[in-house]
Structure formats: C-alpha cells, structure tokens
Amino acid sequence: MANLVDSGYGRATKLLDDQHRRGSVPGAASAYNRPMSSVFVVLCTFPNADEASNVAKTLVGEELVACINIVPGLRSIYRWQGEIHDASEVLAVIKTTEAGFPALEQRLAALHSYDCPEILALPVNQGHAPYIDWVLGNVSSTTT
Numbered sequence: 001m002a003n004l005v006d007s008g009y010g011r012a013t014k015l016l017d018d019q020h021r022r023g024s025v026p027g028a029a030s031a032y033n034r035p036m037s038s039v040f041v042v043l044c045t046f047p048n049a050d051e052a053s054n055v056a057k058t059l060v061g062e063e064l065v066a067c068i069n070i071v072p073g074l075r076s077i078y079r080w081q082g083e084i085h086d087a088s089e090v091l092a093v094i095k096t097t098e099a100g101f102p103a104l105e106q107r108l109a110a111l112h113s114y115d116c117p118e119i120l121a122l123p124v125n126q127g128h129a130p131y132i133d134w135v136l137g138n139v140s141s142t143t144t
Contacts, residue, residue: 039124039135040101042094044108044117045076052090055111059094063140064104069093097139098123 042065046052049072056068071091078085096104101121108119124132 038098039127039132040096040098040121041124042092042096042101042104042108043120043122044092044094044112045074045089046092047087047089047113049090051113052092055108056092058111059104059107062107063138064100064107065094065096066135066138067095095135097136100139 046055049070052068052070056065056070059065060068069092071093074089074091076085076087076089078087094104094108105119105121109117
C-alpha cells in the first residue's frame, strides 16, 4: 500500500509501507520497532577547532560517541558573569545514545576548557534506520 507524504519541500513523496517499516541493514531493527529517542544529538560549543578536535578524538576513541561533526565559523553572543560577550566559536554536533549520555556529559565537562560548557542533548525522533543502527553500534555497550 502506498501513501503520499509531504516531504516538507512542497512536493509529495511516495512511500511504500513495507519499505517504510523495514530496516535496510540485514538484521537491523526497524525504526518502528524501537524508540528513536535511544539516539541523542548533543550540541557543544568550543573556543576553537583545535580543542574541539582533540576532545572529539578522545570521545570517539573512548566509544562515548559514534561521531562528532565540527562546524567552524560560529558567532556566539551571550551574557557571562554580568557582561555581554561576542565571541567566535565552533560547534560540535555529537551523536550518542540516550543511555550513554550521562557518561558523555561527565567526560565532556571534564575535558572542556569552559567553566560552564554548553552541553545540550536533543532526542532523535526520526532518522534513517541504518544510521540510527550505526550510532547504536558505535557507542560502547558499557555506557549504554
């Protein structure tokens, strides 16, 4: 059975129910067989790319995260200790698991140079099932 779904770009996309429900990785669970919020995207800003890269390599190496994208060119305007600051930063977009987040949060705070680092976890409500499975398979099971 086919459904027409607005893709968000003003055009209809045809989805086949059987393809929509099954995972494309052999043996992988379908996105509909487990809660998608088992994966988190975590946002964290850093003062520079070198620190972000060093922290990213540590966290990936320790299997606390599956992947970290480092986005340069961020401009942050914020209040800190009563003063308004305008600073260049980089953004780390981190993929981890819900169960692994507490260990990630603790380790990320310990590695970070800021006194009060931005560590925001956002649950993933929808996603490409093979990618979700990849994230789940690349965060240490001792943290999940």
